[in-house]
Amino acid sequence: MANRKIRVLVAKPGLDGHDRGAKVVARALRDAGFEVIYTGIRQTPEAIVEAAAQEDVDVIGLSILSGAHMALVPKIMRLLKERGMDDVLVLVGGIIPDEDVPKLKALGVKGVFGPGTLTQDIIDFICRELGLETMPAMAAAQS
Amino acid sequence: MHLPDAVDTLISLAREGDMRALARLISVVENDGTQARQVVERLFPHTGRAHIVGITGAPGTGKSTLVNAMARVYRQRGHRVxxxxxxxxxxxxxxxxxxxxxxxRDLVGDPGVFIRSMATRGSLGGLAHATDDVVLILDAMGYERIxxxxxGVGQAEVDIAASAHTVIVVEAPGLGDDVQAIKAGVLEIADIFVVNKADREGADRTFLALQTMLGLGPRRVQHHGRTMTVHEEAPAPDRAWTPPILKTVATRGEGVDAVVDAVEQHREHLRTTHEGQRREEIxxxxxxxxxxxDALLSRLMERxxxxxLDExxxxxxxxxxxxxxxxxxxxxRAETQPVTR
Structure with a gap:
């Protein structure tokens, strides 16, 4: 599939309304050549997994700044598994204490990105995990 | 269970109601692999039942909110959307x-609604192509209203909307003067006009501007300080469709029932006149x-x-x-050359 695009869902589960970070990441991913589906704030785990299924995404990026990640992320990971979607790459960004990072990774989260992360690091991480040689925007420019 | 790759398996899963299989089929036609044709071939016999509604308008007029509200009304009326x-x-x-x-987000969790976001992706009318195919898939899977x-900016986008059975053009007050509406070039394709955000200042002016532009209704003119009504000739009895202009406040669902009624009336109009046949042929x-x-171009390129091309x-x-x-x-050069690859 020569024209295959990588699709990424960017969502904010839970009740905090601070979506600046999620929007910055969404825009950076767009500029890197990804198709980004942005669903906005205050999403339930069910809504996120349903959107990910309908949009057939390769990656889910969750932004959580409320401290509720240990309640929200396990639920999302369980719903993904129930639907056979545990092949989707899941990343978490936001305020995550160091001691929770291994717990999230044990649940199947592949990458955790805290404050100060460069957007390019997130892009590189996604490309590496998906086995892309270069980010989609570069590939498009070269073809 | 992870999804299988075979198109046939995906189709049978999707027809049993597997949402992920349906979503993957859409990706297949969007990515336009060799499997896209196979999908269309298999599903085409099951299509032709859906009524397709195109909703277009300038950025910020409230199209997404209107679509959300319309989908809710259709769900209340028992249609899959x-x-x-x-x-x-x-x-x-x-x-x-x-x-x-x-x-x-109101539509989340309702198995009778399937939402798919699509990027235009550009390149040689690819958008319209992919949209046709996605519509076909949803039609075949029993979604009755699409x-x-x-x-509503750019030819490709207007073309997509124009290929629907019913075209809704959404306007909103405060987006510029009435010349903007003419510039956009979407007036001609509308079957229904919606003035959204009708609770805002200037909504009446937007409504009147549309009415005047379309030459509809009795015209009231100010003549030496007195309001006079100019009666138009009665419309020709050819049962032509006159686009209604409807006011909505989509965020509160106000007026949206009337929009859905108008779509259904237009659907009936298409069914009972030659217009429906004509549009389907177009x-x-x-x-x-x-x-x-596409086929001729790729044949040429093969030769x-x-x-x-670079030379x-x-x-x-x-x-x-x-x-x-x-x-x-x-x-x-292509005509004289044998296939090289």
Missing amino acids: GIIAIDPTSPFSGGALLGDRVRM LIETV RIRRELYRILQ LPPSS VIQQVTSRSVDPYTAAQQLIA
Whole structure:
């Protein structure tokens, strides 16, 4: 599939309304050549997994700044598994204490990105995990 | 269970109601692999039942919110609804930010609604092509009303909406003077006008501007300080459709029932006049042309050495040959050459 695009869902589960970070990441991913589906704030785990299924995404990026990640992320990971979607790459960004990072990774989260992360690091991480040689925007420019 | 790759398996899973299989089929036709044709071939016999509604208008008029509200009304009336929300691909990176779902969260958790965000992706009418195929899939899967939302800027987007059975053009107050509406060039394609955000100042003016532009209704003119009504001739009895202008406040669902009623009336109008047949023929003609174009172009390319296009581009860039002659030369060269790859 020569024209295959990588699709990424960017969502904010839970009740905090601070979506600046999620929007910055969404825009950076767009500029890197990804198709980004942005669903906005205050999403339930069910809504996120349903959107990910309908949009057939390769990656889910969750932004959580409320401290509720240990309640929200396990639920999302369980719903993904129930639907056979545990092949989707899941990343978490936001305020995550160091001691929770291994717990999230044990649940199947592949990458955790805290404050100060460069957007390019997130892009590189996604490309590496998906086995892309270069980010989609570069590939498009070269073809 | 992870999804299988075989199109046939995906189709049977999707027909049993597996949402992920349906979503994957859409990706298959969007990515336009060799499997896309297979999907269309298999599903075509099961299509033709859905009513397709195109919703277009300038950015910020409230299209997504209106689509969300319309889908809710259709659900109350017992119809299954498919939504295709189209946003532009960045011409610089090839990426896209698809944000229409933000306004469609009321529909989450309802198995009778399927929402898909699509990027325009550009390139040789690819958008319209993919949209036709996605509509076909949703139609075959029993979605009875398909709402396609496009930004009413740019020919491709207007074309998509124009290929629907019913076209809704959304306006809102405060987006510029009435000349903007003429510029957009979407007045001609509308079957229904919606003035959204009708609770805002200037909504009446937007409504009147549309009415005047369309030459509808009794005209009231101010003449030497007195209001006079100019009666128009009665409309010709050819049962032509007169586009209604409807006011809505989509965020509160106000007026949305009337919009859905108008869509259903228009659907009935298409069924009882020749207009429906005529539109279907236009749709299919357009689709066939595009398939032919794609097929002939790829045949031509197969017969040309990979570098020949670049060589010709160089010649035209250096002004040693004009583009028409260059194209003719390429065609002539392809016709005399055996398939090289």
